[in-house]
Amino acid sequence: MKKRKSDYVIGDGIFHPNYGAGIIISVQEQQIAGIERRYYSIELINDHGTLMIPVDQADESGLRHAIRDPKVIAKVLAGDPQPLDDDHRKRQAALTDKIRSGEPTQVTEVLRDLAWRGHDGSLTERDQKLKAEAVNLLAGELALRPEFDIDTASARLAAMVNEAVAAHS
Numbered sequence: 796m797k798k799r800k801s802d803y804v805i806g807d808g809i810f811h812p813n814y815g816a817g818i819i820i821s822v823q824e825q826q827i828a829g830i831e832r833r834y835y836s837i838e839l840i841n842d843h844g845t846l847m848i849p850v851d852q853a854d855e856s857g858l859r860h861a862i863r864d865p866k867v868i869a870k871v872l873a874g875d876p877q878p879l880d881d882d883h884r885k886r887q888a889a890l891t892d893k894i895r896s897g898e899p900t901q902v903t904e905v906l907r908d909l910a911w912r913g914h915d916g917s918l919t920e921r922d923q924k925l926k927a928e929a930v931n932l933l934a935g936e937l938a939l940r941p942e943f944d945i946d947t948a949s950a951r952l953a954a955m956v957n958e959a960v961a962a963h964s
Contacts, residue, residue, distance in 0.1 A: 808861035808939035812897025816840045816935035840935040861936045862899045871903035872959040876911035905929045910956045
């Protein structure tokens with residue numbers, strides 16, 4: 796039998812594209828609207844509470860295992876920044892799509908490309924918000940590692956971004 800992506804166990808670090816990183820704290824049966832289903836109970840990072848995802852809809856929701864190796868992020872940050880569209884609407888739509896994908900490489904690309912564009916101060920307010928969202932999502936994933944808390948993860952990520960921008964300047 797093929798293992799589904801959604802075969803998670805208690806203690807697994809996960810990532811949800813809409814809610815960010817968390818840890819599976821239980822798998823429980825609940826009856827809602829007369830239907831009994833199994834749910835993953837996920838404690839979200841950054842005090843965002845608890846998320847309940849039906850086990851049978853975990854794959855469709857975008858739930859995935861959190862990245863285990865911060866080198867994945869470092870590698871993308873070290874890559875060449877891609878030029879962003881000068882039309883702010885097109886740029887922000889493309890960046891939002893990448894963030895919503897929940898894929899760590901795409902979220903990191905958003906951070907890298909906005910950091911590069913912003914090194915001369917040319918980010919709009921919405922660009923800055925998208926950059927902050929990418930930072931929060933990635934820092935949350937890094938904070939699932941035992942050696943990081945959210946503040947340490949955010950600081951490490953900021954250092955990685957600064958190194959990447961300096962290397963491309």
